[in-house]
Amino acid sequence: MAHAIDFADVEAARARIEAHVHRTPVLRSRTLDAWARGERQTSCELYFKCENLQRIGAFKIRGAMNAVLALSEEQARLGVVTHSSGNHAQALALAARERGIPCHVVMPTTAPSSKRAAVTGYGATIYDCEPSVSARAAGAQRVCSETGAHFIAPFDSPWVMAGQGTCAWELLEQAPTLEAIITPVGGGGLLSGCSVAAKHISRRIRMFGAEPLGADDTARSKAAGRRLGNDRVDTIADGLLTNVGELTWPIIDELVEAVFTVTDEQIVAAMRVVWERMKVVIEPSAAVPVAAVLSEEFRALGLQRVGVVLSGGNVDLTNLPFS
Amino acid sequence: MAHAIDFADVEAARARIEAHVHRTPVLRSRTLDAWARGERQTSCELYFKCENLQRIGAFKIRGAMNAVLALSEEQARLGVVTHSSGNHAQALALAARERGIPCHVVMPTTAPSSKRAAVTGYGATIYDCEPSVSARAAGAQRVCSETGAHFIAPFDSPWVMAGQGTCAWELLEQAPTLEAIITPVGGGGLLSGCSVAAKHISRRIRMFGAEPLGADDTARSKAAGRRLGNDRVDTIADGLLTNVGELTWPIIDELVEAVFTVTDEQIVAAMRVVWERMKVVIEPSAAVPVAAVLSEEFRALGLQRVGVVLSGGNVDLTNLPFS
Numbered sequence: 001m002a003h004a005i006d007f008a009d010v011e012a013a014r015a016r017i018e019a020h021v022h023r024t025p026v027l028r029s030r031t032l033d034a035w036a037r038g039e040r041q042t043s044c045e046l047y048f049k050c051e052n053l054q055r056i057g058a059f060k061i062r063g064a065m066n067a068v069l070a071l072s073e074e075q076a077r078l079g080v081v082t083h084s085s086g087n088h089a090q091a092l093a094l095a096a097r098e099r100g101i102p103c104h105v106v107m108p109t110t111a112p113s114s115k116r117a118a119v120t121g122y123g124a125t126i127y128d129c130e131p132s133v134s135a136r137a138a139g140a141q142r143v144c145s146e147t148g149a150h151f152i153a154p155f156d157s158p159w160v161m162a163g164q165g166t167c168a169w170e171l172l173e174q175a176p177t178l179e180a181i182i183t184p185v186g187g188g189g190l191l192s193g194c195s196v197a198a199k200h201i202s203r204r205i206r207m208f209g210a211e212p213l214g215a216d217d218t219a220r221s222k223a224a225g226r227r228l229g230n231d232r233v234d235t236i237a238d239g240l241l242t243n244v245g246e247l248t249w250p251i252i253d254e255l256v257e258a259v260f261t262v263t264d265e266q267i268v269a270a271m272r273v274v275w276e277r278m279k280v281v282i283e284p285s286a287a288v289p290v291a292a293v294l295s296e297e298f299r300a301l302g303l304q305r306v307g308v309v310l311s312g313g314n315v316d317l318t319n320l321p322f323s
Numbered sequence: 324m325a326h327a328i329d330f331a332d333v334e335a336a337r338a339r340i341e342a343h344v345h346r347t348p349v350l351r352s353r354t355l356d357a358w359a360r361g362e363r364q365t366s367c368e369l370y371f372k373c374e375n376l377q378r379i380g381a382f383k384i385r386g387a388m389n390a391v392l393a394l395s396e397e398q399a400r401l402g403v404v405t406h407s408s409g410n411h412a413q414a415l416a417l418a419a420r421e422r423g424i425p426c427h428v429v430m431p432t433t434a435p436s437s438k439r440a441a442v443t444g445y446g447a448t449i450y451d452c453e454p455s456v457s458a459r460a461a462g463a464q465r466v467c468s469e470t471g472a473h474f475i476a477p478f479d480s481p482w483v484m485a486g487q488g489t490c491a492w493e494l495l496e497q498a499p500t501l502e503a504i505i506t507p508v509g510g511g512g513l514l515s516g517c518s519v520a521a522k523h524i525s526r527r528i529r530m531f532g533a534e535p536l537g538a539d540d541t542a543r544s545k546a547a548g549r550r551l552g553n554d555r556v557d558t559i560a561d562g563l564l565t566n567v568g569e570l571t572w573p574i575i576d577e578l579v580e581a582v583f584t585v586t587d588e589q590i591v592a593a594m595r596v597v598w599e600r601m602k603v604v605i606e607p608s609a610a611v612p613v614a615a616v617l618s619e620e621f622r623a624l625g626l627q628r629v630g631v632v633l634s635g636g637n638v639d640l641t642n643l644p645f646s
Contacts, residue, residue, distance in 0.1 A: 052602045057602055279605075280602055281598055317599060317643070317645040322640040
């Protein structure tokens with residue numbers, strides 16, 4: 001079966017969004033290299049793609065911007081809608097503002113006020129709903145009917161996936177000798193887009209995902225060879241709670257070698273190491289692949305040059321997990 | 324009177340240390356630009372020189388590395404000594420390790436265990452002393468006599484000042500159109516070194532310092548036209564407690580246009596903005612010039628392109644000032 005996107009979609013996305021997103025820097029850390037190497041014979045160089053320094057503080061602006069800019073004039077005029085309480089909502093709000101069109105966000109009443117403020121700060125309109133998956137979907141459906149606005153899914157959208165893929169392309173320009181790339185997996189938009197881009201640029205590159213043990217549907221799906229969901233989720237990595245998508249899964253199934261799982265304890269320890277040693281603010285979801293590359297299991301692969309996507313840096317500074 | 328250093332010293336420093344320190348990135352932020360502009364007519368672009376991403380997490384490695392590498396073989400053999408509980412101690416310990424010579428650090432018994440661990444982690448030996456200026460100086464003197472090690476002052480040393488000056492030189496290569504540069508001032512090593520470098524590269528560049536109101540000796544010295552000290556200090560910016568130095572002051576007196584003072588409340592607010600919006604970890608001392616450029620007084624200068632040195636990022640994540 002043909003995948004939802006191919007490299008031409010990533011190329012088109014890049015041309016569309018390049019003037020609107022940052023080419024984020026790639027950081028290195030001798031300390032983390034040494035820890036990733038551990039006791040093994042060969043060295044390990046980690047290349048951290050800092051999407052936490054991206055606009056809105058996360059890679060999500062890439063996909064949202066591509067989706068918004070890909071709309072025709074007629075489609076765009078009526079605006080865009082999504083349901084999200086996270087980075088995708090902020091990203092869509094900013095993308096819509098830059099195109100000068102309305103943005104509607106359906107958000108559970110339980111969403112923290114800081115996230116509501118961020119979305120309204122970009123000029124979007126918030127619609128309250130009950131905190132359930134079905135209420136969110138129904139709310140978005142209603143806003144679509146009432147306004148004619150276009151629904152932009154947070155990950156299971158070819159435009160969004162292609163936009164996220166530009167991240168791996170940039171990373172491979174900045175660090176052309178990478179043997180592997182690892183990204184977090186929630187819905188799989190980032191991992192699928194990056195896999196399509198990276199595998200096109202270098203057939204030999206090895207792609208990996210990293211997932212919290214408390215929302216390990218993609219790892220279990222890889223093991224089962226078919227898409228599974230989470231019965232319940234329990235992790236500090238609040239950006240990775242969703243199930244892998246219908247469109248993203250076939251790409252991950254085919255192009256991704258393995259999905260590593262890590263505990264919340266490993267996630268917090270990795271997050272702390274990045275803050276203390278690399279001096280950049282990352283959110284728990286972004287610490288998931290860092291925790292993975294510091295694990296024995298990953299070390300055993302013997303990889304010497306690994307790209308790690310630090311996916312975002314949006315945290316509440318008054319509620320940090322360090323003790 | 325001739326100054327303690329001139330541009331040739333900065334040039335020599337750069338050649339010595341270039342392979343041992345990072346060329347730190349310069350970050351921008353649309354949000355901070357907008358806030359720095361405020362209500363005025365003209366735009367304001369801020370260029371943040373990220374010395375928090377420097378080795379040991381602060382610019383101090385530049386000066387310490389230059390001082391250690393400038394020693395003759397004979398001098399170096401016996402090692403180096405300093406008294407400090409802060410970034411200079413870590414910097415000297417790392418520089419000494421890279422040259423393969425002993426490093427002795429006299430530290431008050433009250434220094435936090437994290438700072439002691441950082442210094443011993445780089446292989447230095449710690450000597451306890453009472454927490455007073457005189458006990459620290461006496462301790463360092465004793466270690467010098469006993470070991471023959473060379474004393475490396477934290478700021479009032481031509482080698483150290485010249486090393487810190489390389490920071491402004493790099494910044495002006497990365498952002499050649501700057502109209503002004505602002506740095507924090509404690510002992511004045513960074514500000515004096517940067518002023519010598521920047522004024523040589525561009526005579527028209529305007530140099531500014533920023534100081535906590537609770538340790539405002541340099542601002543008062545500028546007002547009085549002579550070097551004054553602090554009777555007592557009270558500020559969260561723990562890297563800026565010392566009085567301006569004998570060697571650094573004449574340079575600051577001549578080349579620096581003004582030293583802005585900010586309250587601890589302004590410092591914490593600026594620190595928070597940088598963490599939340601720029602996603603980089605800075606220590607309170609590094610937030611001092613950020614607070615200054617966001618003040619009405621600084622805005623009134625009408626500057627349109629300002630370099631801001633983010634001096635360091637070493638903080639205790641379990642004891643943050645955000646609430």
